[in-house]
Amino acid sequence: MTVKTTRLLIFGLGLVLLVGGIARGDMLALWRRATQLCLGCIGIG
Amino acid sequence: MTADKKSPGKRQARARHLSPLSAQQKRRKWFQGLYLLGTNGYLAGFFKGTIYQGPLKNACVPGLNCYSCPGALGSCPLGALQNALADPRQKISFYVIGFLTMTGALAGRAVCGWLCPFGWVQELLYKIQTPKYYLEKQLPALHTALKQLKYVILALFVILLPFIPTLTGQFGDPYFCKYICPSGTLFAGIPLVSVNDQLRALAGWLFGWKGLLLVIFLALATVTPRPFCRYVCPLGAIYGFFNKVSAYRVHFEPSTCISCNRCTKQCPMAVAVPHHANVAECIRCGECAAVCPTNSLKVGFQPFQTPFKSPQTTEGIANSLD
Numbered sequence: 001m002t003v004k005t006t007r008l009l010i011f012g013l014g015l016v017l018l019v020g021g022i023a024r025g026d027m028l029a030l031w032r033r034a035t036q037l038c039l040g041c042i043g044i045g
Numbered sequence: 046m047t048a049d050k051k052s053p054g055k056r057q058a059r060a061r062h063l064s065p066l067s068a069q070q071k072r073r074k075w076f077q078g079l080y081l082l083g084t085n086g087y088l089a090g091f092f093k094g095t096i097y098q099g100p101l102k103n104a105c106v107p108g109l110n111c112y113s114c115p116g117a118l119g120s121c122p123l124g125a126l127q128n129a130l131a132d133p134r135q136k137i138s139f140y141v142i143g144f145l146t147m148t149g150a151l152a153g154r155a156v157c158g159w160l161c162p163f164g165w166v167q168e169l170l171y172k173i174q175t176p177k178y179y180l181e182k183q184l185p186a187l188h189t190a191l192k193q194l195k196y197v198i199l200a201l202f203v204i205l206l207p208f209i210p211t212l213t214g215q216f217g218d219p220y221f222c223k224y225i226c227p228s229g230t231l232f233a234g235i236p237l238v239s240v241n242d243q244l245r246a247l248a249g250w251l252f253g254w255k256g257l258l259l260v261i262f263l264a265l266a267t268v269t270p271r272p273f274c275r276y277v278c279p280l281g282a283i284y285g286f287f288n289k290v291s292a293y294r295v296h297f298e299p300s301t302c303i304s305c306n307r308c309t310k311q312c313p314m315a316v317a318v319p320h321h322a323n324v325a326e327c328i329r330c331g332e333c334a335a336v337c338p339t340n341s342l343k344v345g346f347q348p349f350q351t352p353f354k355s356p357q358t359t360e361g362i363a364n365s366l367d
Binding site: 003006007010011013014015016017018019020021022024026027028029030031033034035037038039040041042043044 | 095096097098100102103104105111112113120124125128129132135138139140141142143144145146147148149150151218219222223226229230233234237238244247248249251252254255256287289290291292
């Protein structure tokens with residue numbers, strides 16, 4: 001398998017996961033978390 | 046006898062500082078600056094001591110960019126990955142894994158070299174005129190061992206520790222963000238604590254610990270190139286998995302290489318460039334291509350057009366090596 005084919009397969013797999021994740025509501029879950037201040041992340045918690 | 050003649054190490058360090066920037070290097074510097082401003086454009090947050098809460102936060106940005114940074118418009122993929130793993134209701138975010146996979150297939154660790162704000166900070170600090178140390182030369186065994194540390198941190202602090210509590214239905218913590226990430230301290234912790242009185246009152250030993258780690262990494266970055274990227278960053282470890290296949294890569298034309306090893310000496314990640322250019326450590330910064338006297342190296346999406354012809358004459362190469 002050439003590098004180009006492997007790259008295409010990996011990119012395709014990533015695309016499937018990304019689209020599947022969006023359809024499942026992963027972005028909304030991410031938004032809910034990322035819009036709350038992560039106290040642990042800033043060293044308070 | 047000049048100081049340079051006394052110390053080849055000093056001469057090499059000066060050469061690294063003073064080598065003129067190629068067009069690609071200039072473009073990269075602009076990219077790094079514009080990316081930092083573009084992804085941290087919520088400037089009001091720095092004055093109010095709050096974070097952006099708009100719709101853009103549902104998307105990941107490629108680099109290490111804490112989503113609790115007051116200016117952050119998007120989400121750090123590493124923070125998003127850990128927080129999903131630490132949540133017993135979700136556990137795995139297909140969106141984040143898909144985003145990392147696609148970005149890796151396209152760019153690999155070019156994200157580290159061209160986009161990551163903390164990588165840029167380390168590059169700027171390395172420009173400070175101090176004695177330079179290269180672990181790969183002075184303690185090569187330690188350098189080789191430390192290169193594996195980022196994979197241990199990825200497995201332990203990013204995946205296992207946040208995930209394990211969810212097996213019993215409990216929420217885990219984003220351990221890497223909480224106990225290690227110096228980027229979060231620099232771009233999120235310090236700006237927020239500086240202007241937000243309530244947060245300042247809450248800052249305790251953890252803030253002190255993370256502050257200490259940040260100081261250590263910043264101090265190390267003045268004497269050795271990109272120490273955090275080389276040995277610690279788990280996001281770099283993830284993108285490194287894709288380096289062998291990523292579309293943006295280092296292209297090498299062996300027929301014109303004169304084995305001068307300038308590329309390897311210049312590499313900030315200590316990669317043996319000509320024959321191992323696309324290993325997991327390469328951040329696609331293009332410093333190797335910029336110093337190649339025969340233009341045998343190229344960093345980009347497109348390979349060399351065949352037949353390859355060096356634009357320099359043999360005489361020109363000889364002069365440039367003097």
